[in-house]
Amino acid sequence: MMIRKLLHRKWIKWPLIAIGGFFLIFTTFYVSIYFGFWGEIPTKNELSSLKQAEATLLLDKDGRLIGKYFIYDRQPIIYDDLPKHLIDALIATEDVRFYEHDGVDNVSLVRVFFKTILLRDKSSGGGSTITLQLVKNLFGRKNYGYFSVVVNKLKESIVAKRIEEIYTKEEILTQYFNTVPFPDNTYGIESASQKFFNKSTRELTLSEACTLIGSLKANHSYNPRLFPERSQLRRDVVLQQMAKYEYITQDIADRVMNQNVNLDYQYFNHDLGLAPYFREEVKKQLSKILKKYKKADNTFYDIYKDGLIIHTTLDYKMQSLAEEVMKEHLQNLQKAYEKEHGNKAPWKTNTGLLDNALQQLPIYQKYKEQGLNRKQIIDSFSVKREMELFEWGGNISKKVSVRDSLQHYLKFLNAGMIAIDPSDGAVRAYLGGIDYRYFKYDHVSQSKRQVGSTFKPFVYTAAIENGMKPCSYFPLKEVTYTNLKDWTPKNSSSEEDPYLNYNLETALSNSVNTIAVKVIGEIGVKKVLEQVEKMGITEELPEQPSIALGTAGIKIKELAGAYASYVNHSKAVQPFYITKIEDRQGNLIASFEPKISEEVAFSDYTRQILLEMMKSTVNEGTAKRLRSTYGLKNEIAGKTGTTQDNKDGWFVGITPNLVTVTWVGNDNYTIGFKSTAQGQGANSALPIFAGLYQKLNKDVAFDPITKSSFEKTSDQVLEDLDCKPEKRDNFLKRLFSKKTKKKKFRNK
Known part of the structure; x- marks a missing residue:
């Protein structure tokens, strides 16, 4: 009532x-939300098999991470890999009642309602739980207009409760750590740990763990790379929270707060980080390889989503040293190069060169197809805008036009280098260029440049293999070949004794052009081409005597594979990059064997003769600065190379367990060095090899390479090489020899 x-x-x-x-x-x-009127909600069955896109990992020969392929940089780990102080830091900061609630913390929600909403106390914290955050990480949020906040929150609470019914707290923590976004587009604790501290999650210190946990509050604002001071202050807040909830003592918190946050940042994006040219080449190969393999659901593998594990041949440490040496050398060489060219540099004065380069740009062709005339296109290229430009001393930002930018980049020297294990072709170091961000063209796998005198050992190999004696003598003097349009091969030195003769060893070690042409004429161009083919060179080379001087274009990687035959029982190899591919669980998808030529390219006798000749090149020939300037005492054979007008500088270094090819030149083939002193391979390319070996010599890990010895040379070879390096024509021969330097080229 x-x-x-x-x-x-x-x-x-x-x-x-x-x-x-x-x-x-x-x-x-x-x-209405529960039954899916606002969009489907994952069922328990769907939630029981959660799967996220994972980055494909690229590992070096020892399993060290060198790069990733990803849409989202995510690298999952298991619960046992999570250090206790990392878990404690997360719970103390994000969800102190994590072990007590069922996905939704009602106590926190009441606190939020009264303190945050009614009393406007922003310091009272939020009501989100780790499980709710996990749901947001997994499924994101959708736009429902005015109802977005309420609909998304309620959907997340439903899913959170279902997840709590399916998974243990440890499994939820693992899922959370594997999906939570960290700064710099990084997903998951393992990827963040590798990126910011260059170590696995299990190795994170308390300070490092708290730094990463602190960044979760605001990925950009607390990015330790961009805002180190702000990040450190946030780390200290996390430490105080841990002390407050008695995960650590206050003394420990105070001690760690007195430490600076020291990053060891690793770039894993596509343009930065270690070995970007190598990673790009591997990606190209993977796109072809993976078309042959399917997953259990009959779909093809996706290198950006399926978390594959790619094992490569690369040596992380050697690659790091090679990149370091290349940058040091090219920076200094660039200064000398620009200084020598001065104000008359072609990129400054040759407008035709610049105009021609502009017409080669893809954007020029695009404008042309759209109907714009040449003047309109050139005018559009004159509009200035803010642009970042590459410079060795540090990139600069300035207002420039497309024309200005192209003129700026025309001046730069570029480089390429590959180092392989000659026994199987495994690539240990790979430099496709000086900076992948600005120079995408790969000089190892794409570029075919004239190889200069690095081709000469192939000529002498064919000569010895076809019966020519090592102590055969050829005159040094120049000859004009009347049946080759009066072609006159010249030597780099202007000094010439018309009565002086060199044996083959002296001719090769001093890279004498005139004798190389005479040798190829003696044995025949065809025999040299046959020899080169046996050594693994697949390029179609012109049947011209000028190939003795290296006028043909060959890729760096092919040159390396051919030179490997001199220390691989006369068998050429094909440089290779991938040893095996595994799925995310480590199950083998495919494995790859080295491609070693079944055919012996030449006899052991020939091989030892050529090795001795190329040792002379290093000890007393064109590469002797390896000994005199760089002080290398390693057992080394090698060959320098310089092309016409100093366009290309080359060096091939051979040690028993490593063959290295280096190249330096301008991407625009019309621009060369101004002088041979600067442009010769001994000055432009050889220092990269020398600097690398200086660094390798200091690290005992590389002793199997740096302290290796060539096989013992046979007595027969030593006896056949035992002759005077040079001799002069006697009086009678000088008296009756023809004065003319003109003759027909004899091609056997």
Whole structure:
């Protein structure tokens, strides 16, 4: 009776009706969400097999991470890899009641309602739990207009409760750490740990763990790379939270807060980081390889999503040293190069060169196809805008036009280098260029440049293999070949004794052009081409005597594979990059064997003769600065190379367990060095090899390479090489020899 009277009173009746109406509307609204009227909600069955796109990992020969292929940089780990202080830091900071709630923390929600909403106390914290955050990480949020916040929150609470029913707390933590976004587009604790501290999650210190956990509050604002001071302050807040909830003592918190955050940042994006040219080449190969293999669901593998593990041949440490040496050398060489060219540099004065380069740009062709005439296109290329330009001393930002930018980049020397294990072709170091961000063209796998005098050993190999004696002598003097349009091969030195003769060893070690041409004429161009083919060179080379001087274009990687035959029982190899591919669980998808030529390219006798000749090149020939300037005492054979007008500088270094090819030149083939002193391979390319070996010599890990010895040379070879390096024509021969330097080229 009393209740009826109260219900008839307006000040009680209408509020109750309002509350009842609100409850009915909310219940209806909640039910509509629960049954999918606002979009499907994952079922327990779907949640029981959660799967996220994972980055494919690229590992070096020892399993060290060198790069990734990803849309989202995510690298999953298991619960046992999570250090206790990392878990404690997360719970103390993000969800202190994590082990008590069922996905939704009702106590926190009440606190948020009264303190945050009613009392406007922003310091009271939020009501989100780790499980709710996991749901957001997994499924994201959708736009529902004015209802977005409410719909998304309610959907997340439903999914969070389902997840708590399916998974243990440890499994939820593992899922969370594998999906949570960290700064710099990094997903998951393992990827963040590798990126910011260059170590695995299990190795994170307390300070490092708290730094990463602190960044979760605001990925950009607390990015330790961009804002180190702000990040450190946030780390200290995490430490204080851990002390507050007694995960650590206050003394430990104070001690760690006195330490600086020291990053060891690793770039894993596509343009930066270690070995970007190598990673790009591997990616190209993977796109072909993976077309042959399917997953259990009959779909093809995706290198950006399926978390594959790619084992490569690269040596992380050697690659790091090679990149370091190349940058040091090219920076200094560039200064000398620009200084020597001075104000008359072709990129400054040759407008035709610049105009021609502009016409080669893809954007020029695109404008042309759209109907723009040449003047309109050139005018568009004159519009200036803010642009970052590459410079060795540090990139600069300035307002430039496309024309200005192209002129700027025309001046740069570029480089390429490959180092392989000659026994199987495994690539240990790979430099496709000086900076992948600005120079995408790969000089190892794409470029075919004239190889200069590095081709000469092939000529002498063919000569010895076809019966020529090592102590055969050829005159040094120049000859004009009348049946080759009066072609006159010249030596780099202007000094010439018309009566001086060199044996083959002296001619090769001093890279004498005139004798190389005479040798190829003696044995025949065809025999040299046959020899080169046996050594693994697949390029179609011109049947011209000028190939003795290296006028043909050959890729760096092919040159390396051919030179490997001199220390691989006369068998050429094909440089290779991938040893095996595994799925995310480590199951083998494919493995790859080295491609070693089945055919012996030449006899052991020939091989030892050529090795001795190329040792002479290093000890007393064109590469002797390896000994005199760089002080290398390693057992080394090698060959320098320089092309016409100093366009290309080359060096091939051979040690028993490593063959290295280096090249330096301008990407624009019309621009060369101004002088041979600067442009010769001994000055432009050889220092990269020398600097690398200086660094390798200091590290005992490389002793199997740096302290290796060539096989013992046979007595027969030593006996056949035992002759005077040079001799002069006797009086009678000088008296009766023809004065003319003109003759027909004899091609056997």
